[in-house]
Amino acid sequence: MRIDVHAHYWTDDYLDLLVDLGHTDTGTQRGLGAGGGEELVARLRLMHRAGVDMQVLSASPQLPYGEDRDKAVAAARFVNDQYAALVERHPDHFRAFAATPMPHIDASIAELGRALDELHMAGVTMNTTVLGHALVEPRYEPIFAELDRRAAVLYLHPAGNSACTPLISQYHLTWMIGAPIEDTISAMQLITAGIPSRYPRIKIINSHLGGALPMLLRRADDQYQWEAPDTPERPSSAARRMWYDTVGHGHVPALRCAIDSVGADRLLLGTDFPYEAGEVFVRAVDYITDPRITDHEASAILEGNATALFGITTPANGTTA
Numbered sequence: 001m002r003i004d005v006h007a008h009y010w011t012d013d014y015l016d017l018l019v020d021l022g023h024t025d026t027g028t029q030r031g032l033g034a035g036g037g038e039e040l041v042a043r044l045r046l047m048h049r050a051g052v053d054m055q056v057l058s059a060s061p062q063l064p065y066g067e068d069r070d071k072a073v074a075a076a077r078f079v080n081d082q083y084a085a086l087v088e089r090h091p092d093h094f095r096a097f098a099a100t101p102m103p104h105i106d107a108s109i110a111e112l113g114r115a116l117d118e119l120h121m122a123g124v125t126m127n128t129t130v131l132g133h134a135l136v137e138p139r140y141e142p143i144f145a146e147l148d149r150r151a152a153v154l155y156l157h158p159a160g161n162s163a164c165t166p167l168i169s170q171y172h173l174t175w176m177i178g179a180p181i182e183d184t185i186s187a188m189q190l191i192t193a194g195i196p197s198r199y200p201r202i203k204i205i206n207s208h209l210g211g212a213l214p215m216l217l218r219r220a221d222d223q224y225q226w227e228a229p230d231t232p233e234r235p236s237s238a239a240r241r242m243w244y245d246t247v248g249h250g251h252v253p254a255l256r257c258a259i260d261s262v263g264a265d266r267l268l269l270g271t272d273f274p275y276e277a278g279e280v281f282v283r284a285v286d287y288i289t290d291p292r293i294t295d296h297e298a299s300a301i302l303e304g305n306a307t308a309l310f311g312i313t314t315p316a317n318g319t320t321a
Contacts, residue, residue, distance in 0.1 A: 002285070003306035004047075005155065006207060006245040006270030007055035009096075010062055011035045014082065017075040021066035025160065029062055033274040036086070043273065044093060050285045052271070056310070057083060058097040058125040060157035065102045065131055072101035076111050084119040095310065097125035097155050105139065109146050116150060122310055123153025123203070128186035132164055135186065136193035148199035153309065155205045158182035183211030187242070188220065194232040196241035203309055204242040205268060209254055213239060214261035236261075243309065245270025246301060250283040252290045264297035268306045 012035065015026040033039045047055065064075035076099045083096035098115030100108035115121045124147065126135065133139075135156075147154055158179040162169035168178040187206050190196060196204065206213070220235035231238075239262050247270040248254040258267060271284040289298045307313065 001053045001307055001312065002051055002269060002302050003095075003310065003312065004052045004055040004271050004273070004285075005205060005268045005306060006157075006247050007057055007273040008034050008059070008062075008275075009057040009083070009086070010059050010079070011082065014059070014075070014079050015062065017071070017078055018062060018064065021064060021068060021071045021075055023062070023066070026062060033277055040086075044090075046273075046277065046281055047093065050271075050282045052269075052285060054093055054095065054312070055271075055273070056095045056097060056122050056155075056306075057086070058155055058157065059083075059099050060097075060125045060155070061127050061160045063099050063102070063125070063127055065127070067103075067131075069101065069104045069107060072104060073107050073111065075099075076101040076108075077114075080111070080115045080119055080121065084115075084121065087121075095122040095312070097121065097123050097153070099125060100143075102126065102130045103133070103139070105142050108143060112143075112146065112152075116152065123155055125155045125157060127159035128156050128182045129159045129161060129164070132161065134189050136189045136195065144195060144199045144202065148201045151201040151203070153203040153205065155207075156183075156186060157207050158186075180208045180211035183208050184213050184216070185211075187211065187213045187239070188216075188235070190242070191220075191235045191238040192224065192228040192231045194230075194238075196238045197232050200241065206242055206244050207270070208245065208247045209258045209267075210239070210242075210244045210262070213244075214254075214258040217261050240266060242266065243268055243305070246288060247272045247276070247284065248287075249276070250280075250287040252287055252292050255287065255290075256292055259293070259297055264300045265305060267301045268309070269302055 059079050064072045066072045079099050087094045098121040112124050162174045162178040163181045187210050217236040224231045243266050245268050276284050
């Protein structure tokens with residue numbers, strides 16, 4: 001079974017709640033093909049064409065983050081209920097990650113509990129930063145502790161904030177390079193803070209091949225002891241405790257680098273739908289079977305790793321469990 005772990009879904013009703021929460025960046029998400037109705041029908045056709053059996057949906061980066069606690073909680077409950085209803089209607093094609101009303105810690109722990117226990121969602125999604133704050137700040141430790149207690153999947157996605165630098169945002173680079181830079185920074189912050197070793201039961205998935213992380217692990221191994229001496233283990237070892245989706249825009253050398261750096265067993269199929277749609281969506285799947293990728297590596301990435309991570313099986317009758 002081919003499971004796409006990086007695929008977005010949202011409706012205008014949900015995006016309207018985010019506008020009320022103070023978000024100003026929902027315009028580009030509307031009409032892209034990530035919603036219900038005919039857009040959902042078209043998505044299912046495209047998945048079939050590309051040989052994708054299931055998507056684990058996420059609302060990131062459009063998460064219900066905001067200072068107004070009540071509005072953030074209402075938006076999180078709305079989108080999680082919406083996702084649960086969609087999965088119930090299409091159990092063979094979809095699972096979903098739960099959204100949380102950050103930065104409100106108690107409310108977020110309560111909502112992730114509801115989403116996992118009552119709505120039976122596949123895990124939790126967070127952005128790589130929360131309103132400009134790093135996930136490794138002490139205030140967020142209770143979130144990691146709860147996810148670890150539950151042995152939950154945590155899917156991380158860039159916030160689209162240009163890594164909080166005008167050197168990216170003012171030069172039209174927010175998504176071309178800003179997003180993978182956010183991935184890189186977040187993954188290295190997790191590593192230097194010891195999150196993968198201190199909370200070993202959390203199954204952390206980083207987006208976009210981990211950004212530049214695969215290319216930088218040897219450098220990090222050489223330099224962490226003098227620059228970040230409290231790092232509990234070699235960065236390359238910590239990196240192999242996490243997972244990474246394969247959104248690399250069909251660039252096989254980047255995929256090859258990730259395989260050689262973290263191992264094919266740590267990579268999961270990702271497409272970034274609807275940002276990669278049509279032929280580009282098909283390419284996001286097909287490039288994993290490029291001749292430069294071995295059959296064993298491709299099989300693990302396309303099928304084995306995600307089914308094991310999420311505990312999804314395909315019984316003899318062909319339906320998923």
